[in-house]
Amino acid sequence: MKSAKTDYHIHPNYSLDASPTPIRDYCCRALELGLVEICFTTHLELDPMRKEIDNFVILNGQKVSVLNPYWLDSYFSEITQAQKEFSSANLHIKAGIEVGYSLGTERDIEKIIDNYPFDYVLGAIHCLNHVAISSYKESPLYFQRRSLAEMSRDYFSTLKEAVVTGLFDCIAHVDLYRRYGTRFYGPEILMAHRGIIEPILKEMARRGMGLEINTSSSRRGLKEFHPSEDIIALAAKLGIEVFTVGSDAHTLDQLGDYIAEALHLLARFNLCNHIFTRRQAVPLSRAMGNGWDEHKARGFTLGGAHSRDGMQFVNE
Ligand SMILES: [Zn+2]
Ligand SMILES: [Zn+2]
16 A cells, blocks of 8 residues: 655755745645645754854845744744645645754753744754764865764764753654765765664653654665664664654755655554654554544644743844
8 A cells, every 4th residue: 555645854945055935835746746744844053153154044035043033933824824725635734843953052942942833843963063064065074074983973972962852853864974974984884873873762762752764865866765774773673663754855846755765664664654743743644544633633723822922032
């Protein structure tokens, strides 16, 4: 049987590095592609050392600080609008965020995720030593100066910190260092997680956290998705049960990319694709089997339901 498709990693026009495609256009395209549920995951980068580089979102074509709450009001209002518009078409739309974790930013992250009704908070490690290893341009600054063992220690110690903050529902592209690190370290990079990721995966399992299958690697010519099958097998063995699939679309044509293949991979490992509602994971098959009851119960309460009471955003 063909599995129903979701895409839980989408960057609409609020992200600095995304094309200027609005939320509604992604929803229309999702319908064409036959996706049953999508989740928007705008970037949130808060490392004060990178304040002038990436602590921004785009609001109405202008760069604004991620700490400026107006963009979140606008983001949620657009998503709510889309939820209303596409409900009769049976496309479920979720509000998520992809937080680039760096040490010391916990309180700023909390202020944002606790004050808005996010369905899904995706944690990611994009930077090591304040350098974006997720960037083709920047990453050599980091990789050239570190051995594979040093890189692996840096990456996984940051990941461990991210996991134990308890702030995240799921971890994105957990071996992201493969994206641009392979050309510096060669095929050995595929084993960089061995002996260091296991306790982290165990802790994620204990906390009921999810692991994302991110298909963006296929667009970049890597053989395996993020994470590699070796990591997926370890995660399954160590008790992680919650998995999501995401294309990491930054342009409209990337929406839904390789999702069918990612679902096939999950099925091969006997693992279930999950969706999130207000930060609670449910296997997609169960949600659909129940006639999407939890969605119905939730209604369309997003608009106006969130409150900024008690928020102490720094307006810049
Ligand atoms: Zn990412
Ligand atoms: Zn992303």
